[in-house]
Amino acid sequence: MTNENNSLAEKKTPPIYPVKTKVQVSIIFFVILGIYLFSMFWTQKEMVGGFSGAFENMFTVMEKFFPPNFGVIGAIWGPLVETIQMAIIATTIAAILTVPLAVLAARNVTTFKPLYYTTRTVLNILRTIPDLVLAVIFVGLFGIGLFPGILALVVFSLGILAKLISETIEAVDMNPLEAMRASGGxxxxVIWYALVPQVLPQFTSLVLYVFEINIRASVVLGFVGAGGIGLILNQQLGFYNYPNAMMIIVLIFAVVIIIEYISTKLREALI
Amino acid sequence: MIEFKDVSLVYPNGTEGLKKINTTIKDGEFVVIVGLSGAGKSTFIRSINRLVTPTSGSLQVDGEDILNYRSGNLRKLRTKVGMIFQNYNLVKRSNVLKNVLAGRLGHTGTLRSILNLYKKEDISLAYESLKRVNIDEKIYNRADELSGGQQQRVSIARVLTQKPKYILADEPVASLDPPTSHQVMTYLKKINKEDNITTIVNLHFIDMAMEYADRIIGMRAGEVVFDGPVSEVSEKTFEEIYGRSIREDDLRGGADES
Incomplete structure (x- = not known):
């Protein structure tokens, strides 16, 4: 009995997190809060008009844009298909180029450190360049048209794809690779037999995902002269031909939704 | 014949995996290596097909020192040394036949293997191997649909398809239940006798080592502390190898059930 009493008296309740962690987390929390408050203050200062004019403007905009001009569907169908083709070609090329890059950027497969770090760095630099900037550069180099748009999309999607797929490769089960090596492969x-089967479903899913992104990006790229429906949309807006522009927007909206739906369904089936 | 001459291995972090190992394994032997985990059993076995590279000494397989082998030679060495792993190491998303055909990789050109253009006799060899371990009805199942014992049998079939001269088995039964363990060991023993393939198995179960081995090598802290035919081995020998008295969990048991 005395023993039990003693142990009760000595009972200690340790905190769930160590004090050090608690302090660190609190500091991080307050720093982030501070940044939020600061940026809120600054953006408020810049927003001179505020929301007051927005509602009135909305009605004028609505009036101008509606009803969409259904007559132009025939004329814009071509450029719209061009935009989709742009995305398809760019995604395909990027998907092929990604394979060697992703393997070289995976720490577990590329054991030669300098090669791994070089590939990683190149990919990181690639990813920091916004797609719009890429398009502007390529339009400057090759002139207005689809080709610079496709190039911009290839480089842009290569950055995302290679990064994501190299991470998938790094998470792979290494045991089968060892077995293939041990049997003289x-x-x-070794890559084809032990790595590819493990990565293939994720690879396909990521390629489809990047394809979705590319469809949307290729519309925007048209604004800077990289061909397709974006170019037409930019022109119509420039001519203040809002009903035509509205029709284009509606069409893009419909196409993007359909493609995303199909792609999502496919990806669900894969994983 | 495999000859270890003063083979030592120091890992980059300073751990001594092997210390001056001297031993010879004759053709056709069924050798079981026993020892506690960390005793260097895996390092010993993996040195033979150069999955790890000893840092000094000489290791001869069929009269050739394999320690200075580079990629081309290494591939040739690995085609004649098959390996079985504790975790089966199958490609889970591939079907059984494709996993077994992977045993032919060392004999098949890169392009042929990538396009799945295996020779007819390789495919029938793969099928025969699956038949020998009684798993031929699962040929088109995905590897991850099989039980542990079945997966280990597939990995034995993979090694058989390789037509090796030596089989290395690194704790082949550690992830299996007693009856399945005995089944797997029986297959290994049968292959050793029928095909005259030299077989080296890592085990930590004393009773299984006694039941299946021709010869037992005991390892402790990277050194060979016992080496002799199974007839010379007694419980006392194991106590010496393990450096402690024998416990219940050093035994697999279940020999009667299978």
Missing amino acids: NVYQ
Whole structure:
């Protein structure tokens, strides 16, 4: 009995998190809160008009844009298909180029450190360039048209795809790779037999995802002269031809939704 | 024949995996290596197909020192040394036949293997191997649909398809239940006798080592502390190898059930 009493008296209740962690988390929380408050203050200062004019403007805009001019569907169908083709070609090329890059940027497969770091760095630089900037550069180099748009999309999607897929490769089960090596397979056979089957579903899913992004991006790229429906939309807006512009927007909206739906369904089936 | 001459291995972090190992394994032997985990059993076995590279000494397989082998030679060495792993190491998303055909990779050109253009006799060899371990009805199942014991049998079939001269098995039964363990060991023993394939198995279960081995090598802290035919081994030998008295969990049991 005395023993039990003693142990009760000595009972200690340790905090769930160590004090050090608590302090760190609190500091981080207050710093982030501070940044929020600061940026809120600054953006408020810049927003001179506020929301007051927005509602009135909305009605004028609505009046101008509606009803959409259904007559132009025939004329814009071509450029719209061009935009989709742009995305398809760019995604395909990027998907093919990604394979060697992703393998080289995966720490577990590329054990030669300098090669791994070089590939990683190149991919990181690639990813920091916004797609719009890429398009402007390529339009400057090759002139207005689809080709610079496709190039911009390839480089842009390569950055995302190679990064995501190299991370998938790094998460793979290494045991089968060891087994293939132990049975005398060379590097390519090891990759093809033990790595590819493990990565393929994620790979396909990510390619489809990047394809969705590319469809949307290719519309925007048209604004800077990279061909397709964006170019037409930009022109119509420039001519203040709002009913035509509205029709284009509605059409893009419909196409993007359909493609995203199909792609999402496909990706669900894959994983 | 495999000859270890003063083979030592120091890992980059300073751990000594092997310390001056001297031993010879003759053709056709069924050798079981026993020892506690961390004793260097895996390092010993993996040195033979150079999944790890000893840092000094000489290791001869069929009279050739394999320690200075580079990629081309290494591939040739690995085609004649098959390996079985504790976690089966199958490609889970691939079907059984494709997993077994992977045993032919060392004999098949890169392009042929990538396009699945295996020779007819390789495919029938793969099928025969699956038949020998009684799993031929699962040929088109995905590897992850099989039980542990079935997966290990597939990995034995993969090694058989390789037509190796040596089989290395690194704790092949550690993830299996007693009856399945005995089944797997029986297959290994049968293959050793029928095909005269030298077999080296890592085990930590004393009773299984006694039941299946021709010869037992005991390891402790990277050194060979016992080496002799199974007839010379007694419980006392194991106590010496393990450096402690024998416990219940050193035994697999279940020999009668299978």
